[in-house]
Amino acid sequence: MGTPDKEPRLPVRMPVRMCVRCEVTTETPVVVAVVHQNSGPGFVVYACQTCAVRYPPQPDGGER
Ligand SMILES: [Zn+2]
Numbered sequence: 001m002g003t004p005d006k007e008p009r010l011p012v013r014m015p016v017r018m019c020v021r022c023e024v025t026t027e028t029p030v031v032v033a034v035v036h037q038n039s040g041p042g043f044v045v046y047a048c049q050t051c052a053v054r055y056p057p058q059p060d061g062g063e064r
Contacts, residue, residue, distance in 0.1 A: 016029070019046065019048040020051075021047050021054075022051055026048035026049070029048070032045050
């Protein structure tokens, strides 16, 4: 029978996001910020795990 293993399958459904800091696509994106817009649902800012720990969650927030 045929072997459908030759075609390179693109990981279109993979949760790959680009890091907002180092601009590297990561397979383990971490949500570091959510931008709200007047028109539209807004968008989520992702960062890789390396940058996420250093990314300031709220630079102007007083909550601790
Ligand atoms: Zn990063």
